[in-house]
């Protein structure tokens with residue numbers, strides 16, 4: 001049985017690469033993330049394919065626009081059948097509330113499970129210098145916490161944040177709030193462009209609900225072995 005706290009980011013551009021990875025990883029992975037690279041190149045067939053394989057789909061398109069546009073976007077994505085959808089918390093409370101309402105209404109109309117909405121706080125590729133350079137006033141951790149509380153108050157089901165902020169978010173937003181953390185780097189992997197990183201073990205101990213991991217698996221010489229090591233580390237916590 002796969003551990004559904006692990007979400008593998010399918011950051012590839014073709015269906016061939018998708019089918020190859022999904023086939024290679026087989027039953028060891030049950031949750032996949034489709035992001036901009038894949039969705040813009042291959043579209044909705046990616047979601048359909050993963051569903052046909054019995055996989056859960058996190059559709060990460062990071063919506064960020066005026067409330068009406070985001071609400072309509074969420075309605076369209078609910079029709080696609082994604083389980084998790086991202087939008088930027090910096091779109092503000094009115095945008096987030098409009099998105100939550102749209103998801104509820106679309107799910108009711110379609111008689112399907114309502115997708116969960118995740119608000120992206122401060123991207124894990126930011127460090128304090130980069131954050132200050134775009135005018136960030138608060139330390140990143142405080143800004144993430146502020147956005148997480150706002151997201152919760154605006155009807156979001158959870159947030160995307162770095163594992164370094166998971167503990168503070170868990171304390172502030174409670175046990176039912178989803179905390180999805182990218183920026184996960186097992187000891188065997190390079191940081192790449194990620195700045196606020198932690199290991200799978202540390203992220204889970206600090207309260208992360210799910211871990212998003214891409215390149216440490218998809219670019220590994222042996223993706224199966226990478227998943228095995230990561231899941232072993234994740235499950236050692238429960239033992």
Ligand SMILES: O=C(O)c1cc(=O)[nH]c(=O)n1[C@@H]1O[C@H](COP(=O)(O)O)[C@@H](O)[C@H]1O
Pocket residue numbers: 009011035060062086120122123124125160161162182183184192194212213214215216
């Ligand atoms: O929303 C996300 O998933 C996301 C938010 C964030 O702050 N940082 C971040 O890395 N991500 C995504 O998480 C994945 C991380 O991939 P790797 O760095 O290859 O493990 C990528 O698909 C990113 O788009």
